[in-house]
Amino acid sequence: MLKLDEFESRFRSADKxxxxxxEVSIQRVVVFTDLAEEPSRRFAGDVKTMLSTLDADVAWTVxxxxxxxxxxxxxxxxxxxxxxxxxxxxxxxxxxxxxxxSLGGHVDVLTQATTTPVLLLPDxxxxxxxxxxxxxx
Numbered sequence: 152m153l154k155l156d157e158f159e160s161r162f163r164s165a166d167k168x169x170x171x172x173x174e175v176s177i178q179r180v181v182v183f184t185d186l187a188e189e190p191s192r193r194f195a196g197d198v199k200t201m202l203s204t205l206d207a208d209v210a211w212t213v214x215x216x217x218x219x220x221x222x223x224x225x226x227x228x229x230x231x232x233x234x235x236x237x238x239x240x241x242x243x244x245x246x247x248x249x250x251x252x253s254l255g256g257h258v259d260v261l262t263q264a265t266t267t268p269v270l271l272l273p274d275x276x277x278x279x280x281x282x283x284x285x286x287x288x
Contacts, residue, residue, distance in 0.1 A: 191215035197281035
């Protein structure tokens with residue numbers, strides 16, 4: 152037989168707030184890449200196509216690899232732009248892309264130091280595009 156305090160503990164652990172749906176408003180999206188300006192535009196265009204279900208009046212900003220190198224510069228862009236969604240890929244400005252288990256320092260800090268949701272995408276293809284499997288979703 153359970154002791155009263157064990158029963159209370161189990162009862163309290165089961166007493167949780169119910170999920171309540173709330174609509175998320177996405178007005179500003181930022182795409183961070185470590186590519187040059189033109190390849191960044193191509194990649195961001197593919198991301199925009201993939202997320203075409205977002206409202207047409209969403210403001211898109213592309214921050215390419217020449218605009219930041221260090222993590223603190225990345226966080227400064229996030230602070231300045233105040234996005235509702237961040238889109239990027241793992242190992243941003245990193246050298247460990249071949250290791251599937253690594254997020255890289257930039258993405259690791261980005262997901263922990265900000266409250267903004269991060270959409271983590273596959274790495275750009277050799278022609279700096281979003282992989283085809285993501286383009287027809």
